[in-house]
Amino acid sequence: MVVVTRVSGEMSEPVLLPLADTPPAERRDAARNRIALLEAAERLVAAHGVAAVTMDAVAHEAGVGKGTVFRRFDSREGLMAALLNHSETEWQASVISGPPPLGPGAEPWDRLLAFGRSRLETTILHAELIRAAGRASTRSYAAYSFIAMHMRYLLAELGVTGDLQLLAIALLAPLEAPILDQVELDGIPVDRVYAGWVDLARRIVGR
């Protein structure tokens, strides 16, 4: 939303130029509370783990009413998804502009391998949060669309042809929390999962 300070002279026409269908902008108190809640939640996670992040607890820790938590984040899953997005921002930055081979500058194939490895590790690292975010993590979860998009980009760079969206999903799936769940139950070590994934990538890309 673009705010134009009132033109002092005559013709004191419109002052707000809402871009397309931009949401009406957040009220100050609302914004303040969002931040307070996010920080409170982070504090709770750090101190007592994801399980301790109760809606009541967060509300209390942030010094607001419970209703406020729900108005801001819709549900517990929504709150978790918000935490997740925050956590993954740094990772995204390193993909977009960090050092190679994860960041730009390396050969596509090497970037792909680095991407897979890094994604696998990040998923494991955030596993608790991802599970707690449930479906919200794939929905509003900005992180996911980024991941899928980048994968499509890498596949295109590698000259892969076909339904890139579907191929990207297929290549990403074995690195996602729900699938990893299945794997870890059998006690397979991470390195083997990665090795299997590389083999898969080779077959898909055609190397």
Added chain:
Amino acid sequence: MVVVTRVSGEMSEPVLLPLADTPPAERRDAARNRIALLEAAERLVAAHGVAAVTMDAVAHEAGVGKGTVFRRFDSREGLMAALLNHSETEWQASVISGPPPLGPGAEPWDRLLAFGRSRLETTILHAELIRAAGRASTRSYAAYSFIAMHMRYLLAELGVTGDLQLLAIALLAPLEAPILDQVELDGIPVDRVYAGWVDLARRIVGR
């Protein structure tokens, strides 16, 4: 567990030969209640959908206390997983001994394609239940191990070499509910998902 009827003559020795660490066998009332609960739950699903399957509702419908429901199935997810297993039994039978190409008798490649298609449809059909079963659906969910095992078998038949377990997971992943969730959000039609999966299979199998 093997039960040997008492030998009428002398030497009236042991009567129960528990195999290895077989659980102590279910008491009559327990067994009766398990069935009553399962049927009650099925009735509720049929009548009002998965969402209406409340633990209280099931208990009431089965004419049993709530505690009993939990003792039998551990949790709501556990109950859902049980329902799921029941639903999938028929499908499993058609894979094991039904008509080709899903059942035995067809070429491995054709069986693989039929398997993928059928699995995709079944997942969509049971989507609600699968979601409601959550993690229990991959854990105790007997159905899943069957699926994975059959996929490994087909890959082996096709002469695929490598980490078959991992490849099976990768090939199955795009047909699973959580991944399908992502796809359906973008409104991709089922046929396209299937086509994408076939392409994936081709690349993995090497055709």
Added chain:
DNA sequence: ATAAGAAACGGACCATGGTCCGTTTAGTCC
């Protein structure tokens, strides 16, 4: 048949996610 022990039962009770609505507060317009 009876007694003893183990296992199952049932429903009150607790914790937590989610809703509702009367009250308060940030913006806006004069």
Added chain:
DNA sequence: GGACTAAACGGACCATGGTCCGTTTCTTAT
């Protein structure tokens, strides 16, 4: 600055999953 409106607030309230423990029922041994 004061009035007005829409949005945000807060916490009582509800629904539902899950636990607990005193009571009842099955099973086995005598």
